[in-house]
Amino acid sequence: MKLLYIVIDGMGDLPHKDINNQTPLEAAKTPNLDELARNGKTGLMYSVRKGVAPESDVAVISLLGYDPFKYSTGRGIIEAVGAGVNLKNGDLALRCNFATLGEGTELLDRRVARTLSTEEAIELRKAANKEIKLTSHPAEFEFENTLGHRAILVIKNKNKPLSSKITNTDPAYSIVNGLGVAETTVDMHLKTCLPLDDSEEAQISADLVNEFTEKTHELWENHPINKTRAAEGKLKANVVLARDAGSQLPNFFSINERYGVDFAALADMHAESGIAKLAGMQSSLLPPPTGDLQKDCELRVNRLLEIMPKHDCFYIHLKGPDEPGHDGNCRKKTDVISAIDKYFFGELLPKLDLKDVLFCVTADHATPCILKVHSDTPVPVLLSGGPITDEPTSKFSEKSCAKGSLGTLDYGYQLMPKLMDLLNKK
Numbered sequence: 001m002k003l004l005y006i007v008i009d010g011m012g013d014l015p016h017k018d019i020n021n022q023t024p025l026e027a028a029k030t031p032n033l034d035e036l037a038r039n040g041k042t043g044l045m046y047s048v049r050k051g052v053a054p055e056s057d058v059a060v061i062s063l064l065g066y067d068p069f070k071y072s073t074g075r076g077i078i079e080a081v082g083a084g085v086n087l088k089n090g091d092l093a094l095r096c097n098f099a100t101l102g103e104g105t106e107l108l109d110r111r112v113a114r115t116l117s118t119e120e121a122i123e124l125r126k127a128a129n130k131e132i133k134l135t136s137h138p139a140e141f142e143f144e145n146t147l148g149h150r151a152i153l154v155i156k157n158k159n160k161p162l163s164s165k166i167t168n169t170d171p172a173y174s175i176v177n178g179l180g181v182a183e184t185t186v187d188m189h190l191k192t193c194l195p196l197d198d199s200e201e202a203q204i205s206a207d208l209v210n211e212f213t214e215k216t217h218e219l220w221e222n223h224p225i226n227k228t229r230a231a232e233g234k235l236k237a238n239v240v241l242a243r244d245a246g247s248q249l250p251n252f253f254s255i256n257e258r259y260g261v262d263f264a265a266l267a268d269m270h271a272e273s274g275i276a277k278l279a280g281m282q283s284s285l286l287p288p289p290t291g292d293l294q295k296d297c298e299l300r301v302n303r304l305l306e307i308m309p310k311h312d313c314f315y316i317h318l319k320g321p322d323e324p325g326h327d328g329n330c331r332k333k334t335d336v337i338s339a340i341d342k343y344f345f346g347e348l349l350p351k352l353d354l355k356d357v358l359f360c361v362t363a364d365h366a367t368p369c370i371l372k373v374h375s376d377t378p379v380p381v382l383l384s385g386g387p388i389t390d391e392p393t394s395k396f397s398e399k400s401c402a403k404g405s406l407g408t409l410d411y412g413y414q415l416m417p418k419l420m421d422l423l424n425k426k
Contacts, residue, residue, distance in 0.1 A: 001386050003261075003313040003423050004304075005360045007063060009056065009268070010322025011337060012366030012379035012398065016330040024321065024330050024369065025380065026397035028337035032345035033382065033396040036359055040384025041391055043406025044398070045415060046376065047365050048179075053374045055173065055180040055244065056322075057271045059364035064279055064315070065416030066252055068179055074164050074246025075180055075271060080152050081249075082267075082274025082285065083144055087154055089249055090161025092205050094242040095271075096143075096151040097170065098124065101217060101239040105190040110172055111149045112237045114323070118288070120225050121145035124237060127223060132215045136207045143212075146270050147288050153242060155208050162208075162247050163201035167194045169213055170241035172373065180244040182374040190239060209242055216240050254280035259420045264311040266303060268319040276315060289319060293336065297343035305351060313423070317364075318344065325367030333369060358386035360419055361396070378408055381415070387422055 013023040020027070046052075047059040048068060057075040061068045076093035087093060098116050100108040125145045134141060138158040145151045155162060169191045173180050193209040195202035217239045220226055226236040255263055257280070265276030265283040276283035286303065289296050304316060320340055324333035359382070366377035380401035391405050402408075409415060 001356055001358055001423060002308065003358045003360070003419060004316065005314065005419065006316045006318065007060070007362055007364050008321060008337075008340060009317060009319045009364055010325045010367035010374070011363035012377055013325065013330075013333070014366070014368040014370055014375075014377060016369050019330050019334060023398050024333040025337055026395070026399060027334045028341065030337065030341040030396055032341050032349055033361065034394070036345075036361065036384040037382050037393040037396040037400070039354070039390045040359070040382055040388045041406050042383075042393055042396065042401040042404030043381045043408060044378040044401050045362060045381045045409040045412055046378050047363070047412040049411050051376055052176075052179070053182045053184070053376045054365050055182065055374065056269070056364055057244070057275060058179050059412065060272055060275050060317070062412035063362070063364060063415060064255065064275065065413050067411075067413050069177060071250050071252055072179055073248045073250045075244035076152065077246030077249060078274040078278065079146070079270045080154055080274070081277055082270030082272070083146055083152055085142060085144060085152060085154055087156075090157075090247060092155040092162035092164065092208070092245055092247050094153045094209065094245045096153050096243075097241040098145075098149045098151060098237040099239050099241045100235040100237065101190060107171070107188040107190055109235055110170065110188075110241060112235050114149065115234055116149045116237045118145065118148060120229075120237065121148065121151065123225050124220055124223060125151065127219055128216050131219055132212070134208055134211055136211045137204050139208050141212060149237070151240070152270075153212065153240070155205070155212070157204065161201060162205045163199055164205070164245040164247040165196040165199065165202040166206045166209065166245050167191065167196060168243035169193050169209065170243040173243045175244075184371060184373060184375070186373070190241070193242070205245070205247075213240055213242065250278055252279050256280050261313045261420070261423070262311045263313040263315060264307055265315040265317070266300060267317045269317070272317040281315065282311065293320070293339035294343045297340060298347055301344060301347045304348070322367050325369055326372055328369045328372045330369040354385035356386075358388070358419070358423055359384045360415070362415070381406060381409070383422070
């Protein structure tokens with residue numbers, strides 16, 4: 001029997017008045033997920049724990065069976081691994097956004113209104129790597145754009161290790177007990193990076209991040225890319241927002257050795273791919289979404305079917321609904337979920353025998369449209385196929401799952417051991 005563990009990024013939500021006080025999942029047309037639910041069992045889950053509105057990396061670490069309070073060492077270092085950047089313990093890695101800075105420290109947009117093309121980001125990245133030198137301390141850096149407005153910064157001190165004990169310059173996220181947590185109310189101003197302890201390593205790390213931030217702003221403010229964007233009425237990509245510093249590689253146990261399985265991962269984003277690699281999975285980063293949901297879903301189905309004979313467990317991370325959640329667009333989020341049901345599950349299910357496959361479908365976190373940020377709202381969980389027997393369920397939604405026999409898992413890391421137990425029962 002094979003396990004298909006499918007995590008739909010940001011799918012969870014809260015009722016919204018614009019869609020008859022339903023959640024996007026509840027309002028979406030999901031006949032395939034509903035059929036899985038009718039033939040399976042459902043429940044809810046706090047993807048990390050109650051009170052924690054997790055970033056995606058923290059949630060995925062938890063969903064793969066690792067307590068993030070024990071294992072997480074910062075999103076930056078995970079994304080760097082996912083992007084193939086060479087680094088070692090003591091190097092400082094941060095997840096970054098290209099953003100738009102107005103007067104003083106005022107931020108006009110944290111993501112350049114999602115209009116920055118990867119090609120534009122490449123030109124800005126090349127300029128930074130070529131023209132900026134860090135002089136506050138003897139250090140070198142590598143700045144890499146990944147997808148759209150997203151990027152990674154790795155700083156290497158020539159004399160001593162750096163420290164992740166520093167604050168974010170991105171106001172939308174803070175560090176709580178070592179984990180990246182979304183702020184429910186965002187003060188749209190660029191923050192100064194500050195040390196979180198009295199160590200020299202933390203002070204040096206904060207100095208270097210601030211220096212890089214200042215110098216990239218000076219370089220990019222009048223860069224030809226931004227002059228063209230301004231002439232076209234677009235926001236400038238003229239500052240870096242940095243968050244979730246990491247300076248130690250996480251010491252994950254091998255998921256394959258722990259459970260006696262052979263896991264493969266298909267991921268849309270570098271963070272998920274990096275976590276999978278560090279967990280010991282065979283990890284493939286899928287081509288970036290094109291905006292054509294049918295084409296993107298069919299590619300992912302075909303890639304999964306290609307590798308299914310080679311492994312017995314599969315982690316599939318689908319980005320889809322998270323962005324419209326951040327944008328507060330509940331109708332678009334509903335449409336994206338409907339498209340995933342039709343073009344991913346609708347294409348995949350007819351090609352499989354549910355007796356031979358254990359399905360788990362859930363979300364890494366909720367991104368409620370009324371909040372536009374991640375929340376600690378529990379997410380729906382669906383188990384179907386394999387040894388799972390059915391229970392009365394009308395629809396796969398937060399409301400229906402709240403009544404399911406699985407109840408509510410208080411910690412996301414409790415799910416993986418349950419899946420492995422079910423897999424072993426065959």
